Amino acid sequence: MKLLRYGPPGEERPGLLDSNGQLRSLAGVIDDIAGEALLPSALARLRALDPDTLPKVAGDPRIGPCVGQVGKFVCIGLNYADHAAETGATISTEPIVFNKWISAISGPYDALHIPRDSLKTDWEVELGVVVGEGGRNIREQDALQHVAGYCVVNDVSERNWQLERGGTCDKGKGYDSFGPIGPWLVTADEIGDPQALQLWLEVDGKRYQTGSTATMIFTVQEIVSYLSRFMRLLPGDIIATGTPPGVGMGQKPQPVFLRAGQWLRLGVEGLGEQRQLTVQD
Template structure:
């Protein structure tokens, strides 16, 4: 299933994408797409619904973040060896963990707001994992059973805030609009191999990132297992798993986003995002 949320910011409603690309309302069955909805029992109930009988929603409707009421937004840094190299950093021996503020979450096609005093605004296409049930001390072999699905994430970053203002990355990762997720949450049963998904990102029509999850240092199942050794994971939590090479920081010379730039990014089977950079008012 391709689950989504649509409507004005803060008033999103639950929906599902049918086989013809139509958005259908799920309001009759669930109040939102969130941690509660993502239990195995609820997902099985939704899979039994005759989607063709559901009301069709206007195709021009705004798409919100594909998961609502997110408790934790966890990210893995330097998880592609070639991206670590372009960043001038060593490949970590264990996953490099940081968080994005949940207030950074935005819709897949919402504007990216360049923060005040920002001069190194960057992009990162990433595969995001959405947790489906409470996870604690899970083995890597069993970790996939705790994943509800996957979505596209743009891990928008401000490199000055991230790398030049102390040792903590979070300042450059958690600004408002720095976490577009969606357009859909694709349930685990529709993703045959999360270790082999092509991914790409363009800025103003030029391709900068063209990678595949098969070059990850730490694979999705390992990441879920690893994180569960240090914190419990709850349904609806998001884990963004790192980016392939081609970010602005890695260009020669470095290239950063500015107001008016347009970003398009996507992952095989998980849909496409389109964003415009705007100046903070």
């Protein structure tokens, strides 16, 4: 299933994209694509519905973040061997963990706001994991059973605040609009192997990132299991699993960063694509 949320910011309603690309309303079936609606039993009930019986959504509504009421937005850094190489970083023996503030979450086509004090706003296409069944101390061999589905994430990053201003990197990761998710949440049963997906990103039509989840240092199941050792994962939590090479700060002979008036286009195989126009705060 492709689950999504549509409507004005803060007023999103739950929906489903049928096999013909028609948006159908889930209003009256579930309250939101959030929390307990992402548990395996709840997804099974949605899967049993005949989409043709659901009301069609008229017009061209805004598509919002594909998950609502997110509790945690956890990210993994330098998780692609080829991305680590382009930054000159040593490959870590354990996942590098940081957070994006949930206030950074935005829709897949919403404007990307470049902060007024930004010097180095950068892009990062990533595979997002949406937790279904939560838990602690999840065994690695069981970890994929705790995944409700997957989505596209743009882990937008302000490199000056992330890397050059002291303290933790979280400062450069959590600005408003720095966490577009969606356009939809694709349930895990529709994604065969999360370690065999292509990722890509373009700026103004120029391809910068082309990669595959096959080059992840830590797999989805390793990440889910690892995180559950020191935090309780809850339904609707989002995990961004790292980015392939081609980020702005890795460009040669000199880095390239975003400026107002540019278009980003990015996607993950089977999960749809995002488009964002950059605007200056």
